[in-house]
Structures are given as C-alpha cells and as structure tokens.
Amino acid sequence: MSEQHREGPSVAQGVARAKSWNFAPPVGDLVTKELMTQQLAEFLGNSENFTIKKIGESCLRRISVPVDDVTDVIWQKLRDEMLKKLLQAGGIGIAAPQVGVNARCCIVDLPPCVGIGDVNVLRFNGRNLLHEKKMLPRLFMLNPQITEKSTQLRGLPEGCLSVPERRAGDVMRPWQVTVEFFDCDGKKNVVIADGYAGRCCQHEIDHLDGILYVDYLQNL
C-alpha cells in the first residue's frame, strides 16, 4: 500500500466490483508450490534489478500458496529483500505477489502518524499500543488470516505500489479487523486494528488472493 491515500478526492460510495476496467479480473488460479519456489528463486537471485510488479501482470491476480515451514530461513531472505523494495518505493505495505512471488506473506510498516486521529483500536499480542503511545512494529506476516471483521464499513481512498496511476474513489472495507499471522520465528501473533492500520492489513492480505483496491471502485 502506498501513502497516496493521504490526498486526493473521495468520490465513490459503496462497494462495486469494477466491470469495465481494462485489466483482467481475479482469475482465482491456485499457484503450485513448484511455481512459487521457482518465483522465489528468481526474485532472490536477482532482487537488485527486480521492479515492483504492476497491474496487468498475472502474478498479481493469482491466489498465493500458504507457507509450509515459516521458520525456513528463505522467508527471512524474502522479508529482507521485500523490505528493501518497500523502503525504496516509500510505501507502507507490500505483499509477496508484488515482487512476483505467490507466497502468502506481506509486510505492514505503518508510519507513526497513522496512529494519530484515525486509529482507535490497536492491539498487538494483547498489548494496547495506543495506551502505550506506540505504533505497530514493522510486521512481516506469514500466512496472515483475518479472523474477525467489524460489520461497520467505511470508505476511504487508497493507493498501491502496483497501481501507478492513482484511481479516485473510496474503498469500502470493514473498519476493524483481527489478523492472525506467523512470524519467521514460528510465533503466532494477533493484531486487532481499525482505521488505516486495519485498512492496510486488509489491503495487503487482499494481494494474496489476487485482489487489488481498484476492484472495489466504481468505474467513474
């Protein structure tokens, strides 16, 4: 996810799957582990020259495969290389399909300002980070799952490192979510977040199912 959501118009209301954008809708293909392993080797073998995948590329439209052994050091390598790409691009989140790897992992790296104003609930492994006046640490999520979501929806603009031209309109999402994921040490973590923190988690996990934020926008 990029920080582009901080600016621009807020136009569309409601959730409407785009029907006439000039890109392919999610195809729902399940990637094989063999293909993912090959993608991983390709990215790690030449990550310096790898650019973030852009809308229209098939890896962004596939359903990524779960990670078998979260403690395998290869995931730490992937994390480190994905983080470099994220920092170079100046974003606040990135998912593995954006570097051409269809594995279920992503990074959420919120700046401190996201914790002010629009976030009312922010818990990490039972700690109330808002009371502690802390933001979420940088998270590398392996096999993340949204286990609870609020019925309350809210619409806000979003941006994405894989969508170069910003598309106007609000993305309607549950305002608050609970996300469970594993880290590279094999530990299970739980984040409960609303506002942009919850939104960023949802945006990145959508990438693992081949969904881009523009899919939620009405064709304006």
Ligand SMILES: [Zn+2]
């Ligand atoms: Zn994105």
